[in-house]
Amino acid sequence: MADAVDVVIVASAFGMDAVRTGGHLKWAEASKRTGAAGFEVRRELFAGEAEVAPQRLRALGAAIAELGLWMVFSTPASLYAADGRLDTAALRLALDEAAALGARFVKLQLGGFVHDADGVAIAEQMRGSNLRLVVENGQLAEGGSLAQFVGLFDALAREGRADVLGMTFDIGNWAWREVAPLDAARLLAPHVEYIHCKTTVGEGARRFPAAPAADDARFIEVLDGLPRDVPRGIEFPFDASRIEADAAHYVGWLAAV
Known part of the structure; x- marks a missing residue:
């Protein structure tokens, strides 16, 4: 049997309103009880800007670390602006907030990357x-196309900065772009350092994240095509009638599958 991998629970899996109302720490505590190794804090799920003040983030991070969980800090901000330029202000803010939290990873959207990666500026x-x-x-065309990600890592390699960043590979999000996740995995696997695990139900604007079925061969094939030693994040909603039991089930399954 393969070694177990770290499983992270993304805060939004517990419900966006539940996190905004109860706070991240409540759901980090629930995550710990499920056996998760990490917890993804979502900037957009804080109740207000006061909660992302440095001292508040430090206190939250210390409390989560005390539980024995490591953290991902996720922001909806984009690394590249719509005009294709590196958004150094957005990156700087995300880094400062993630550092205050004590996170291991800081995750941004790709945004409007076109052809210049500015790897030197990122490294700075x-x-x-x-x-x-x-x-x-x-999920959007800007920041969600396979060509953008292939282009990003090619550009970083040309600049000699291939190691300056990695990728969060969201298996389910490719559906919004009509891209087969396995095709994306074949091209991007060398750059993947964190995996968001979900599938989808529905079509078009009525498409929603969902838990993968245990017999979903395509989902398992995608996982098999990605690095085995990177953490896997749960980003699908749990059964509201048995949240922690459902979460514990999927933590155990994703750690071993």
Whole structure:
């Protein structure tokens, strides 16, 4: 049997309103009880800007670390602006907030990347940081296309900065872009450092995240095509009638599958 991998629970899996109302710590505590190794804090799920003040983030991070969980800090901000330029202000803010929290990963959306990666500028912002920067494939055309991600890593390699960032590979989000996740995995696996695990139900604007079925061969094939030694995040909603039991089931399954 393969070694178990770290499983992270993304805060939104517990419900966005539940996190905004109860706070991240409540659901980090629930995550710990399920056997998860990590917890993804979502900036958009804080009740207000006061909660992302440095001292509040430090207190939250210390409390989550005390539980024995490591953290991902996720922001909906994009690394590249719509005009294709590196958004150094967005990156700097995300790094500062993630550092205050004490996160291991800081995750941004890719945004409007076109052809210039500005790897030197990214490296300058990352200098002295213990954080690992990852960008995620989103659901929108901007920041969600396979060509953008292939282009990003090709550009970083040309600049000699291939190691400056990695990728959060969201298996379910490719559906919004009509991309087969396995095709994306074949091209991007060398850059994947964190996996968001979900499938989808529905079509078009009525498409929603869902838990993968135990016999979903395509989902398992995608996982098999991605690095085995990177953490897997649960980003699908749990059964509201048995939240912690459902979460514990999927933590155990994803750690071993």
